[in-house]
Amino acid sequence: MNKIRQVLRCYASGSGTKSISSMLNMSRNTVKKYLHLYQKSGLSLSEVLSLDDSSLYSLFQEKNQACDNQSPRYQELQSLLPDYAKRLKKKGVTRQQLFWEYQRTHPDGYARSRFGTYFQAYLALSHPMARLEHKAGDKMFIDYAGDKLSIIDHETGEILPVEVFVAILPCSQLTYVEAVMSQRKEDFIHACEAALLFYEGTPAAIVPDNLKAAVTKPSRYEAELNEDFAAFAEHYGCAVIPARVRKPRDKALVEGAVKLIYRSIYTKLEDREFYDLHSLNVAIRVALELHNNALLSGRTYSRREQFEELERDCMGPLNPIRFELKQRHTATVQKNGYVRLERHYYSVPYRYIGKKVNILYTGTTVDIYIKYEKIASYARNHKPYGYTYQEEHLASSQRVLTDWNPEKFLREAASIHGDVENYIRHVIEAKPHPEQAYKSCRGILSFASRVGNKRLINACRWASSSGLYNYPAIEKILKNRQDELPLEESIESAEQQMPTHENIRGKEYYN
Template sequence: MANTLDPMDLKQIITLHLDRSSNREIAETLSISRNTVNNYIRLFKASDYTYKELLSFDIGKLESLFPSRTTINNPRYDELMRYLEDINKARHHPGFTFLYHYQQYASQADNPYGYTQFLEHYRRKYKIVKGSMKLEHQAGKEMFIDYAGKKLQIVDKTTGEVIDVEVFVAILPHSQYTYVEACMSQKREDLIRCSENALHFYGGVPKAIVSDNLKSAVTRSSKYEAQINRSFKDFARHYNCVINPTRSYSPQDKALVENAVHLAYQRIYYPLGEMTFFSLEELNKEIRMLLEKYNSLLFKRKQASRLELFQSVERAYLKPLPNSKYELKEYRRAKVQKIGYVYFSPDKTYYSVPYRYIGKETTIHYTSSLVEVYYNHQRIASHSRNPSKGAYNTNKDHLSSTHKHYSEWNPEYFKNKAAKYGTAVAACVEQIIAKVDYPEIGYKRAMGVIQLHKLYGAERLDNACKRALQADVVGYRRIENILKNKLDQSTLFMQEEEQEQSHIPKHQNIRGASNYQ
């Protein structure tokens, strides 16, 4: 099945186009068809918006303006490409002929290409495989990142346990200016934090970050179009660059960063061999000192160091850093409840959304300070994150007591419903609704109180509500606890009930206080 272009890639195409990259360069950077890029650029130019306006739109609006198109060729072409990969491995075997392999291909393919097209596609695909060549890297175009295969260690002071730590390596290929940092893992959070630290170390942003097919960076690897981890792609969007993973089984794509890792073993790992570190901070402090010396070493042929090449040439081609650092985003799915809120499970809190989305499945994007609710790639609500457990976070514009779905839900409706089970129940329900700023929140709690009669009966519920009113602890949870713990049936409570009644029986001869004035 042909893949479709991720809506977020539309912004990457626009970003690279604004950076004056050609359509061919954009296609190579994003690993998509050049014709796809050409089509989108024509659509962008024909639209009523400037490129900067398009870049400011959210993903949902961009997707509606420019529907997804295929980014790899059809299954027939894909079948040929897979076959060419196999025959290229046998290219230098004695007795190899294209005609023999074409006949095999034609016999097994449902709709084979002709022999001439077969050869043409092979030559296009492998036109530079004849020998190796020195790659000329453009200044400021890419930053290569990878993890070293060998690990460093820190020691836990309290237990003496030796803990293996990962080593992150980044390099700007034009100047070969290198960044190295130790971190606890290769997980997404550490990868993004290390990549961000590398960008701030360089003081600028390249057009693309080229990563290996790490699980924390690539959700699904592919030779033609890898699927980037959602958070890593959002990180790239924040820093106005793109992610371009290397092709699977193509070591030449990451030769430079592999060489940087090898040099890190010599210049950084080896001097650290006799040293012991008790924290990641101590280890990174020593790495930075060794890294400074390493970047200042002169190249034998260029008569300049990595640092000098970076300062004199490559730094000028980097894009500026954004004003703020990236906040890692997490994602949750949630259905909009009847009262117009989504339940945010990490904090066990609720956030309001517009009523028209009741019953819809939404995606919650959240950081340490912000919670955003999306429906079909369109943001429908945004709230400051509130970690208070059970809190209802409300935007007045989202709520409406007269909404058509809840026209029958009003204070009088719940008061009448509660009165069937006792006067105390009705009084509690009235208090619960009056306590909250927005009736819809109180309605849910009031309904919970009323429903308790199903488990405990109307008489016990009314007694529990009386006790809650006397103690001034009216609330769904308090009333439920009174019933669970059978406090409505306790001897003390029954005595209090009896004390409220007069010991003198009522009859017509009893005079009131007015008779003694």
Template sequence: MANTLDPMDLKQIITLHLDGYSNRNIGVSLGISRNTVNTYMRLFKGSDYTFKELLTFENARLEVLFTSRTTIDNERYDALMLYFEGMNKARNHPGFTFLFHYNEYAQRAKEPYGYTQFMEHYRRKYAKIKGSMKLEHEAGKEMFIDFAGKKLHVVDKRTGEVVPVEVFVAILPNSQYTYVEACKSQKREDLIGCCDNALRFYGGVPKAIVSDNQKSAVTRSSRYEAQINRSFKDFARHYNCVINPARGYSPQDKALVENAVHLAYQRIYYPLREMTFFSLQDLNREIKSLLERYNDLLFKRKEASRLELFQSAERGYLKPLPAARYELKDYCRAKVQKIGYVYFSPDKSYYSVPYRYIGRETVIHYTKSAVEVFYNRQRIALHQRNGSKGFYTTNKEHLGSTHRHYSDWSPEFFRNRAIPHGNNVAACVEQIIARVDYPEIGYKRAMGVIQLHRSYGSRRLDNACKRALQADAVSYRRIRNILKNNLDESSLFFQDLEEDRPHIPEHQNIRGASNYK
């Protein structure tokens, strides 16, 4: 099945074009057909935007402007190459003929090439004279990276365990200025972290990073068109460069970094052979010191060191570094729940999204500091990451009008709502909320008391609340019954309590206490 160009591939085409690459070289660098590159370049030029403007567009917008077009399907070509490898072993056997093998190939293949193409591809693959070519490397064009085959070691202070660590090597081929760093593993996060440190070490960015076909760099290895790891591609986008994996089993494609690894064994590994390190930081500090000496060594023929060649010839061709360092992104999927949140499984927490996306499947992009939620490649929510387990992070703009109103509920909110109807109402609301363990239950009851003013008015509600406080009968149901039965106005008993005076009225026929002395 043919691959398709996604928006990141389109941005890589634009980036290389702005760097001065021809369409043919762009196709070679990215493993894409030249005709496909030509087609997209015509589309770019025919649009209403400049190349620099297109580079700043969101992926979704690029996808709308330039619908995906298929690249060359290499399955048919790979099948032919595999057949050639077996056929060529019998090349010197008596009676060998190309026609015999072509007929055998045509019977096996699903979509066989014609005989003329069969022979043309064979001659290209197995030329009569095949020599080694000395490559002239352009300044600032590429950075080769690799992991050393042999490992260094760090000792765990607590257990005494000897822990093997990987060694990352990067080189700028024009000046051969070299960077070396020890790291925990060859995993994606360590590879990207080392590349980030290497670019900071060089103080600039080359046009392309040439890597191996290792799992941390590519998701599907191929001799002709490898698929780059999504995080690694995003790293390249951040630094405005491209990733160009070397062909599998072709060490000549990156001979300089292979040689730099061997030189690292001599200049760094050997001096460290009798030293013991208890942390990666200590080991890298010593590597840095040895690396400075290594880069200061003079080339015999060039009469200059790697550092001098870098400073004089290559540094000026590197692109400037972006202001911020790259943060490693990870990805996971989540469905928007009915309450308008997505469940973020790495932290077991929840983040809000606009309520109109309820029920939709989303993709979450997250770093150490941020969480982004995407739907159909468009970002619909951005939050600061909160590592608290079970925590709900909410953006009030994401909520519907009803949900937004509920999110404001608090004891202070209800007190402010109750005060305009009287101090007694506010006192009752405070008591109702304080008497329950689960605040949302108290909030609903308090809202019920406040809403009674719509049917009975604020004056009567305040009187009813006063009587409920005096009788220690504060609840929504009792206050409602006082108002319903008009007890706030007609009860003489409550009036006497209110005025704090004798219930026997004054009259001239009633003698006072002085008559009984």
């Protein structure tokens, strides 16, 4: 506006347009335009010079622009711009192509420069950008670099591409970089945890891209998070706020950080060979420290210094217990009230027999859920085909079986008579595994309630004398009422009738 006032003063003093142009270093056409608008306004020089900047601008600029805005070709272009802006989003469509189309259909329309100016102005008004203020300790942006690094397989010499994980705290711009084998959930969560350990604290929220390891179902309003990643964030007390789909501005800082590490880290790793992730990450960490400790452009402090001053104290406390990723398995509760996990069986409350349950397990723990309700929890047992149970999970009929043990049967037999206890001990010892004798012991001891203790004692004596230690022997003796015969007389008569032979064993063999 001061330039316009100077033009008018020089004109009033009698200077010509060429002289004014030379003195004020302006083009003659611009001088002529200002003088033309002054003469057209009908105002005196003193009246024009007394106007404030806003009124002067309106007098010399807006009217000229308003005339252009009212022209038919301007109105026609404005009606086309919404469709052009929509088509510009499609893959392969450029502004140059849209201008060529406009020129073909409107040969009397604007030239390339003016078309571009109006198109850009429309885009700016229809898609205004908000400036984000990043609070200390508020967010951590994470992403993967588009360009991968590589390691060499020791055995085959094959070059294996590896992903490069990038995290940044937007307030201090402190950056973390790590190479991982893939973008799978396990590697992704490991890299996120390594970033938190690097920062020695936790932000209020983590902002990931919409990759499968973080987001199961993207949404413009409320995305569905991957359950394991959500559990990781919960473990460290962080919220998860996924960036909007196809909205790179939501995480512009990490996008910019990726470009910076191409220059500050990738260039330092060129022409170097790495044979494992560890050695590659050691080299990355060295270059990363240089990157974080370098002064920011045009400033007197580095990312690390800014983090220590502004952000470290604002970070949340780091959970001292490392996150352990849980594996998932779905199983149906068997008829015996157990579920199988990798050749081992765990009990659940018997009322869930036939139901499908979710098993979350690690190397040390097993948690069993049904509809998000935990119904059982165990220490992990790796014994093949073993059974781990809790007493309260079993039905009453199952608890009887679990109560069976050698001591129980021996105590019950001893309460009847010492001979019965001795017989039961021989029954248990005769089997390769004690559990094989449990049913026989239960059946033998049940005769006490059916025929009485006395007959059972005698039957055990008769069976012992013959060296027969099993349920059928006792059953046959009681059925034939052999237990009612005197044991001594029967044995003596049997010995008198029995011939002497080296293959015939006497009663002494069984003592």
